[in-house]
Amino acid sequence: xxxSRRHFTERLLAAxxxxxxxxxxxxxxGETPARIDARRLGTIAKxxxxxxxxxxxxxxxxxxxxxxxxxxxxxxTSYNPDDPAELPSPYTRAMTVALAYAGxxxxxxxxxxxxxxxxxxxxxxxxxxxxxxVELDPGVVELAQLYFGVKPGPRLExxxxxxxxxxxxxxxxxxxxxxxxxxxxYVPFHLVTREFFAILRRKLAPGGVVAQNIAPxxxxxxxxxxxxxxxxxxxxxxxxGNSFVLLxxxxxxxxxxxxxxxxxxxxxxxxxxxxxxxxLETREAGARSEERPYTDDFAPVxxxxxxxxCRAGTK
Amino acid sequence: MSAGVGRSRQAAILFIGFLLGAALMGVExxxxxxxxxxxxxxxxxxxCMIATVMxxxxxxxxxxxxxxDRAPRSEVLGGFVLAAGLFVLALPFFAAPMLDWMLAxxxxxxxxxxxxxxxxxxxxxxxxxxxxxxxxxLLLTDAKHGGRVAGSVYSITTxxxxxxxxxxxxxxxxxxxxRDIMLSFAGVIVAxxxxxxxxxxxxxxxxx
Numbered sequence: 452x453x454x455s456r457r458h459f460t461e462r463l464l465a466a467x468x469x470x471x472x473x474x475x476x477x478x479x480x481g482e483t484p485a486r487i488d489a490r491r492l493g494t495i496a497k498x499x500x501x502x503x504x505x506x507x508x509x510x511x512x513x514x515x516x517x518x519x520x521x522x523x524x525x526x527x528t529s530y531n532p533d534d535p536a537e538l539p540s541p542y543t544r545a546m547t548v549a550l551a552y553a554g555x556x557x558x559x560x561x562x563x564x565x566x567x568x569x570x571x572x573x574x575x576x577x578x579x580x581x582x583x584x585v586e587l588d589p590g591v592v593e594l595a596q597l598y599f600g601v602k603p604g605p606r607l608e609x610x611x612x613x614x615x616x617x618x619x620x621x622x623x624x625x626x627x628x629x630x631x632x633x634x635x636x637y638v639p640f641h642l643v644t645r646e647f648f649a650i651l652r653r654k655l656a657p658g659g660v661v662a663q664n665i666a667p668x669x670x671x672x673x674x675x676x677x678x679x680x681x682x683x684x685x686x687x688x689x690x691x692g693n694s695f696v697l698l699x700x701x702x703x704x705x706x707x708x709x710x711x712x713x714x715x716x717x718x719x720x721x722x723x724x725x726x727x728x729x730x731l732e733t734r735e736a737g738a739r740s741e742e743r744p745y746t747d748d749f750a751p752v753x754x755x756x757x758x759x760x761c762r763a764g765t766k
Numbered sequence: 767m768s769a770g771v772g773r774s775r776q777a778a779i780l781f782i783g784f785l786l787g788a789a790l791m792g793v794e795x796x797x798x799x800x801x802x803x804x805x806x807x808x809x810x811x812x813x814c815m816i817a818t819v820m821x822x823x824x825x826x827x828x829x830x831x832x833x834x835d836r837a838p839r840s841e842v843l844g845g846f847v848l849a850a851g852l853f854v855l856a857l858p859f860f861a862a863p864m865l866d867w868m869l870a871x872x873x874x875x876x877x878x879x880x881x882x883x884x885x886x887x888x889x890x891x892x893x894x895x896x897x898x899x900x901x902x903x904l905l906l907t908d909a910k911h912g913g914r915v916a917g918s919v920y921s922i923t924t925x926x927x928x929x930x931x932x933x934x935x936x937x938x939x940x941x942x943x944x945r946d947i948m949l950s951f952a953g954v955i956v957a958x959x960x961x962x963x964x965x966x967x968x969x970x971x972x973x974x
Contacts, residue, residue: 501809587808613806616874641803747803749943 496598500590503634507598513539514598516566516591518634527633528566530599536572536724542664543569545691546629547723548730551714552698552705553626554658556580560625562614562642563632564591567601574607576723580626583608585617588634615641615650624656630663638670640750647747648682652701660700667695670752676740688735697738704737775967779840779901780922782958786847787926788933789951789958790894793854794819795934796947797886800858804865805879814876818883819891826895833896834903838969843900844962850893851955858945861886894955898923906971 495514496507506517516528529539538544546569550556556577561570564586574582584601586592589611595601596609603609610617614632628651632642641647651661661683665675672688672695679686683699714727745752798815805811833842865882872878901919906912930951938947 587806613808615803616806619869620874639802639807640799641807644803646803746943747800748945751940 496594498590498594500588502588503590505588505590505594507594514566516594516599525633528568528599530566530568532600535600536575538568538572538725540568541692542666542694542696543572544725545689545694545696545730545733546631546662546664547573547725548689548696548727549627549629549660549662549698550577550717550723551710551727551731552660552700555626555656558623558625558656559583559627559629560585560618560621561629561631562618563630564595564601564609565631566599567595567609568599569629569631570607571599571601572724576721578606581606581608583610585610585612585614587611587613587632614639615647618647618650618654621654624654624659626656626659628655628659628661630661633664633666633669638752640745640752641747643670643675643678643752644745644747644750645678645681648679648699652682655701658700658702660698663697663699665695665697666693668693671742673740673742674745674752676738677742678744680739681744686738688738689730690733690735707731707734707736710734775965776905778961778965779904779967780918782961783897783901783919783923784926784929785954785958786894786897787923788930789854789926789954790819790891791927791930792934792938792951793857793890793930793948794887795931795939796944796951797857797861797883799939799944800861800948801865801879801882801886804869805874805882810876811879814879815883815887818880818887821884822888822891823895825888826892827899829892830896831899834900838900838903838972840900840904840965840967841963843896843904844959844965846893846896846959847962848956848959850890851952851957851959853890853893854948854955855952857886857890857952858948890955903971904967904969906969908971 493508493510494506495509498505503518508515508517512531512533514530514532515526516530518525518527531537531539538547550573556579559573559580559582561582561584564570564584567584570582570584573580584607586595586609592609592611596603601607601609614630618628630642630651632639648661655661661679663675663679665672675697676686676688679697679699684701685699685704687698687705689696689698710731711728714731717723718726718728743749794815798812801811801815830846833846864885868878868882868885872881898919902912902916905915905919907915934947938950942950
């Protein structure tokens with residue numbers, strides 16, 4: 452049976468919609484238009500791994516990495532191939548506020564790669580840093596390189612592993628630890644517990660900071676504040692669109708003035724695309740919660756109402 | 767199963783099978799939850815844990831079958847079940863130090879996960895799996911009804927498995943920690959063991 456006219460037209464439209472995205476496809480070889488799933492208009496690639504089915508869609512100028520669960524697609528990353536330094540998601544920009552907290556910026560690790568935009572941004576704007584991205588799903592690691600401009604190199608390392616196992620084994624200490632391990636409908640419980648944060652604390656260099664992306668539709672904000680507070684001296688919050696970014700560190704709390712001064716100094720030296728001083732305006736210093744901290748023993752995460760998560764995720 | 771040495775005792779054995787089936791899977795789910803922080807949630811690790819339980823059940827069916835022929839009495843089975851219950855009762859107290867020790871000595875990869883899940887689960891899962899061959903031997907009256915007896919035992923324990931598999935994550939893990947879940951199922955197993963000892967059921971096929 453040949454390709455029907457309708458299918459052919461659909462493919463043609465999809466190919467047209469994909470536009471510039473074919474350049475990286477061809478550049479990496481192996482990935483030919485014939486293998487691209489064009490059943491959904493705008494979907495230009497799809498990977499089924501042992502963990503999830505990950506889609507790459509094109510919407511206007513942006514490429515999006517999305518996880519499919521049932522009929523819901525959860526957007527993990529947006530990327531503008533014409534402007535790789537753009538960070539379209541507010542939470543991704545807010546995560547960079549960690550730069551203003553850290554004593555040094557030599558060594559960073561990110562748990563949960565997604566499209567790798569945050570890591571690429573930090574790699575490009577902070578030339579003194581080496582960043583390691585730890586991602587469990589090999590399909591995500593592959594798509595991030597094929598479509599989202601992630602280029603491993605001497606200062607950008609990609610590791611396919613469980614984030615907790617990687618951190619427990621790590622021999623190094625990190626100035627910045629970034630946690631963004633979601634998979635559409637749920638967050639792995641062993642990456643949100645007091646014991647996990649205790650491991651992170653041991654792997655922080657003096658003056659180091661942990662930044663965690665919290666999507667309140669998937670993970671309880673109050674539960675995470677309580678958990679981080681059970682381990683770290685100070686927890687600050689930043690609001691970013693529908694999400695929050697939690698910053699945790701030891702030692703005395705940082706004054707607004709000190710953070711602003713550091714943000715301005717970094718702006719002068721690094722010319723960050725998104726100035727940290729702007730993000731500092733959404734700071735909620737010294738967050739506290741009476742909630743019971745999540746522990747390895749008891750962490751009832753991933754039980755939130757499916758429909759709500761679905762609606763929140765597809766917004 | 768024809769009427770004979772009390773339908774109520776027959777029902778009691780099957781009900782115990784249901785409870786033990788639920789406990790076996792409940793303990794497995796809680797044990798997986800206990801191991802995830804150490805080995806991560808990679809699919810290979812899940813495979814190792816499930817394989818360990820299957821291996822334990824295989825051993826339990828085989829050895830339990832031999833034991834059942836040698837001593838077809840419910841109190842003997844009860845002793846094995848009681849031992850399994852006591853092991854599970856102790857499990858939350860030695861799991862963490864043992865997993866720490868295994869990580870330090872065997873690393874984090876699949877063989878280590880296999881060894882760790884075996885250390886946690888092999889003994890109790892094997893002993894619990896003695897139940898099915900014992901129950902068949904105890905309930906069997908004659909070869910003519912062998913199929914029905916075996917079928918009843920396997921279906922009732924499997925329904926228990928389903929309850930444990932679904933109940934642990936969907937109900938219990940929302941309100942209890944892994945340790946408390948483990949201890950609760952240990953209580954169920956110990957109670958079943960004691961009940962089997964008290965019931966003192968003899969194999970019906972051997973009755974004069």
